[in-house]
Amino acid sequence: MSFFKALIPGFLLTWIVSGIIGSNGSQAGILAIQHSFIGEHVFYWSWPLFLAGTGLFWALFWMMDS
Numbered sequence: 001m002s003f004f005k006a007l008i009p010g011f012l013l014t015w016i017v018s019g020i021i022g023s024n025g026s027q028a029g030i031l032a033i034q035h036s037f038i039g040e041h042v043f044y045w046s047w048p049l050f051l052a053g054t055g056l057f058w059a060l061f062w063m064m065d066s
Helices: 002-023 047-065
Strands: 034-038 041-045
Touching: 002 041, 002 047
Parallel strands: none
Antiparallel strands: 034 041
């Protein structure tokens, strides 16, 4: 259950940080921020940041449940 709770803050962290860094024209090195399209919507996304953020929040929620 902690994993599913961690997906929302992991998504928000990635969306906000990637949006700020990507809109300035940077790819942020290891974060690999990409300009993505879904239909007519344009946004910036980083899979490494999403996985790291989700893992961090998963560990925090897991520790709070114990």
